[in-house]
Amino acid sequence: AQTVTQSQPEMSVQEAETVTLSCTYDTSENNYYLFWYKQPPSRQMILVIRQEAYKQQNATENRFSVNFQKAAKSFSLKISDSQLGDTAMYFCAFMKPNNNDMRFGAGTRLTVKP
């Protein structure tokens, strides 16, 4: 079974600063997908970024980027130029390509302070 671990229950960052959220996972699969989802107070799940395990290049989406270390099974999220609207729960998730059920970490509550 796949497990996803987020070891930081809460984090805070000053507006305009950079913050990194950690995620590790455990799997025996060689090919899979990794995700970061944002859940604001509305509780709508919003996809932040996606990484395919067979791609060595780290995914980037505007202010969001990942540091994917496949051998270490690590998938951290870096948020640059943090904005107040980034305040939310962030979930790291793992998905195998053939069955699509997604497994989530426990989440990290990020607060961006003005």
Next chain:
Amino acid sequence: GAVVSQHPSWVICKSGTSVKIECRSLDFQATTMFWYRQFPKQSLMLMATSNEGSKATYEQGVEKDKFLINHASLTLSTLTVTSAHPEDSSFYICSARVSREKLFFGSGTQLSVL
């Protein structure tokens, strides 16, 4: 982009009654949908995988007779919480597979059982 509509967004019911939650894919066909449960300040836990035209696959520990899932068409899956009790109060979220590596989430349903 793909939209998943979930209804109702919140429901209050009396203990012992049944509640139905709908999950619709609005602009695509979804052969597979997923139902998650989220307790306050916790992560999303997969309850079951809903397959169009066949029986749902339930995760270990999830009561099939308690949480009835029907996926009668390519755009609709329903979750019925039967004989609801206060411990069933939770946030329920559905998701639908758009492509091999893409899932979209509904906006969730907050169930409160009195």
